[in-house]
Amino acid sequence: xxxxxxxxxxxxxxxxxxxxxxxxxxxxxxxxxxxxxxxxxxxxxxxxxxxxxxxxxxxxxxxxxxxxxxxxxxxxxxxxxxxxxxxxxxxxxxxxxxxxxxxxxxxxxxxxxxxxxxxxxxxxxxxxxxxxxxxxxxxxxxxxxxxxxxxxxxxxxxxxxxxxxxxxxxxxxxxxxxxxx
Numbered sequence: 405x406x407x408x409x410x411x412x413x414x415x416x417x418x419x420x421x422x423x424x425x426x427x428x429x430x431x432x433x434x435x436x437x438x439x440x441x442x443x444x445x446x447x448x449x450x451x452x453x454x455x456x457x458x459x460x461x462x463x464x465x466x467x468x469x470x471x472x473x474x475x476x477x478x479x480x481x482x483x484x485x486x487x488x489x490x491x492x493x494x495x496x497x498x499x500x501x502x503x504x505x506x507x508x509x510x511x512x513x514x515x516x517x518x519x520x521x522x523x524x525x526x527x528x529x530x531x532x533x534x535x536x537x538x539x540x541x542x543x544x545x546x547x548x549x550x551x552x553x554x555x556x557x558x559x560x561x562x563x564x565x566x567x568x569x570x571x572x573x574x575x576x577x578x579x580x581x582x583x584x585x
Contacts, residue, residue, distance in 0.1 A: 413451040414547045417491075418560035420445035421568060428567035437571060445568075446484050449491055455546040459510060459533030462526065463487060463518065478576075482583060485572045490517040492565045495558040504539045520584075 424445050427437045453464035490513050497509030511534055519527055538546065544554050576583050 412548045412553075412557075413448065413455075414549050414554060414557040414561075417445075417448045417452065418557040418564065420448050421561055421564035424568045424571075425564035425566075428571035437568075442568075446488065449487060452491060452547075453487070455538065455543055456506075456510065457533070457538055458536045459530060460514075461533070462530065463490065478581060481572065482576070485569060485583075486517050486521075488565055488572075489569055490514070492562055492569065493517060495562050498540065499555060499558055499562075504541055506537045506540055506543060507534050510534060510537055 420441075424437060424442060427441075450464060453460050456464075493516055494509055494513040497512050498506065501509045511531075514530055514534075518530075522530070544551060547554065549557065573583065
């Protein structure tokens with residue numbers, strides 16, 4: 405498409421999570437994941453929430469707010485982990501869903517990751533916002549990708565984010581914090 409990777413947020417997302425994947429896959433006594441690298445990779449993901457429009461505005465605000473506002477670092481880490489998990493599932497669903505609509509893929513990702521933690525009013529607002537999602541082609545245009553290049557980047561993120569998600573989950577379980585709050 406002629407654009408540099410700097411103009412392609414999906415490529416930045418995939419590449420940054422590939423770097424984290426390498427650390428997450430190492431067995432102890434491997435190096436701990438650097439907070440700065442994790443934060444930079446996660447900040448790349450926030451661009452995607454903005455591209456999805458009003459249906460995921462809550463996620464964009466929550467996701468960006470967790471890295472900028474004071475509060476419980478544990479709660480913030482859990483919210484960021486959920487955001488990564490949602491994007492992973494969204495990409496998995498986009499890759500297996502036919503057609504140009506993102507509604508089914510986004511609805512499944514939301515239902516699996518965020519809905520169990522949201523009250524009735526937020527779930528209803530998100531359901532209404534699903535009708536305002538961009539089409540798949542509109543999303544790819546916002547990300548400066550064509551269907552083939554996007555598929556490669558989404559597959560890279562899916563593969564790379566899995567170990568990162570498990571790494572964060574292990575941090576929570578090894579400290580008996582749980583993740584259902």
